[in-house]
Amino acid sequence: MPKYVMWGTYCEDVLTKREPYRQAHLEGLAKQKQSGVLITLGPTKDVTKVFGIYEADDEATVHQLVEADPYWQNGIWTECTVKEWIEAF
Template sequence: MPNFAVEYTYAPQHAALRDEYRSAHRHWLGESHAAGVVRMAGPYADGSGALVLVAADDRQAVADFLANDPFAEAGAIAATRISEWTNVFGPFGG
């Protein structure tokens, strides 16, 4: 199954909104990781966004999946970039 790198960009003015929904967002990520959909996830150290590696059939499946993220539902994400990613070294194929 293909992997997709998802880059979230966070707007500083939505920090309080992300704080409010962070627990639900991480719960959703955790369940999705346990189900094998989210391969790895985490925020950038500078707080500007996050990287999520998603296993899915295609880009539309990723977009549909991400629509269920509590951050997305709350409007806490300023921008989302989805790129198919080829693993050369590491645990996710290759």
């Protein structure tokens, strides 16, 4: 199954603004991880970008997962790019 890299951007003042949505966000990610579609996901140390690796049928599936996340729906993630990734080793 293909792998996809997702890069996104966080809103300003993310640590405060994310709080009402954080639990639902983490629960959704845990379900994705259990199902095998999410390999890893997390913020950069400065909490300006988010990076994830997904294993999915296609790019559209990854976009659907991102767009269903409370962080996307509530403007915590402000932009998202998904690219198919070729794992060399």
